[in-house]
Amino acid sequence: MTIYDIARCCNVSIATVSRVLNGSSKVSNKTRDKVLAMMREQNYTPNAFARGLGLNSMKMIGILCTDVSDTFFAKAVSLVERDLRTRGFDVLLACTGNELEDKKKYLQLLLEKRVDAIILIGSPFSELEDHAYIEETAKQIPIIIINGLVDHQNIYCVLCDEKKAMLKSVELLHKQGYDKILYLYDALTFGGQQKLLGYKQGLKKYKLPEDSHLFYRISKTTEAAMQKTTELLQSGITFSAAIAAEDLLAVGIQKATIKAGLNIPVIGFNNSILAKCTTPELTSVDNRLDILCPTAVNKLIDILAGKKVPQKTIISPKIIERESFKLVHK
Amino acid sequence: MTIYDIARCCNVSIATVSRVLNGSSKVSNKTRDKVLAMMREQNYTPNAFARGLGLNSMKMIGILCTDVSDTFFAKAVSLVERDLRTRGFDVLLACTGNELEDKKKYLQLLLEKRVDAIILIGSPFSELEDHAYIEETAKQIPIIIINGLVDHQNIYCVLCDEKKAMLKSVELLHKQGYDKILYLYDALTFGGQQKLLGYKQGLKKYKLPEDSHLFYRISKTTEAAMQKTTELLQSGITFSAAIAAEDLLAVGIQKATIKAGLNIPVIGFNNSILAKCTTPELTSVDNRLDILCPTAVNKLIDILAGKKVPQKTIISPKIIERESFKLVHK
DNA sequence: GTGAAAGCGCTAACAT
């Protein structure tokens, strides 16, 4: 069933059918109704490929993320997808994992599908070592990075000030009298570096010593965080509070300290559902996906409409205080 | 840059270029090398729309799920996406929410993009009230349902026996001497009904009374589960163990019982990351997404290859016992 | 092994 069939059945030309399809005003109501009725009757669906071929767009946006099963990325994908859909775009999703070669390959695959733009989710896509492949892609279509930063023509970034978030976290703890703060993190992506920097700046600001026995890079699992925390406690290293670069890690720290009979405040990151599953519930930094995502989509729509938009937008984080923190101070 | 350009540069016809593109054997090595070199030199990328128009396929699979930010659905999408990609398919993702009208609309949207097939994730897509729209779609392209059941031509289901899972859960508790088992659930989708049925069958099998004060439908949040549990305890309703239709709910039950100073075993469902965030960690039913998803993709590939495959595949669940259960019996 | 040409279903410029 094509516009030719519809046209023939209605005794009109394909141009008229096409006009009806595209809501052109240059069609008489009578004709329009006739065509519309026939389309419905014949259960006609326009061929998106043909349309895409002519317009050089299928109104699809590519989304790249390292792993949708991660709660943070999943939430971002969810928010972005919903928003894009209301704007009439479909979403082509590609999950890359952490290998650079795969990131390159999947970006290329999206490009081959002729998406209108690409949204990169998370700082794994702005590793300092190599984002040349992203810049290369940006020569062809606009790229939006959510929570990552690559300064380049046709690349637009919407991110949360994670450095500030960490500085604020240290501040929060310091003001309550905690001065030996454990910090566990998992990655040194752009965001990971910002967080670590924020932690260190926080220490410096409040004249707390930067003790290398108090910050560690571990793998991104609750188990690793538990193990590291337990190991530290057993080796006699003490701390009065803890911050983690991920809720997942914060959970592990808390589990370990509780098991050791301690009751210390733990601050997580991402304000994910995990933070509300522990007892006591975890205080956590909310990096405002609820704002980042719509902002990114808005920006994208403007870009595609040919408008000029700022290349970088920075959002302030928000610390959500929960039991893990409050209880201690009751 | 099109095959015309490449053809001209190489002094060959577009047919030859096309053959090279498609790996036809009817091209001399010399010509092939020349063309390949030119493609690389010109940084040529085939136009997927034109290709799709001719072949009536862009090698895209539509995935419909109610909500990717749900950990369970996210994991399913993640597994399916990765698997499809290795088979050379791209994934068009649509999240519908729970409204029937939206489910219909988004299914239609995927259809308009001319996907090769559609995978529905989760039992929200096999509600008994209305899956006519799915059957209608199946007239056009094959549909795979992961963890849902619609018995119809061109619809293929891969699911976990959740009824059995619940029966086994009751059994597990009963064998340890627990006979007043609270059951909280959130939805009466196909899966939700199976689980409830399994719970009741379990009770019956072990001659436990089916007490309407012990099973409730609540909304799908940890808070709701906490609140309901607390409310029950306060109103004097007692139970010696609990099962939830979702880890999210199990977490809430456990938080409430711990707060009330109780130590009762709680069994969750989905074996999600949440089950490992609580202290003690939750025993949970694993409904084998790790098996369901690859099975679904395999089946899909076979269907698209014109092979005959069984319409229904059922996988056995697995109960993962953790502290919440073991501790009590130490 | 290679080329010519028809066709895939649509949009849009141009003509009426």
Added chain:
DNA sequence: ATGTTAGCGCTTTCAC
């Protein structure tokens, strides 16, 4: 307001 026609970039049949 409606029709004619030329692309869009590829695949594929049929000749050679």
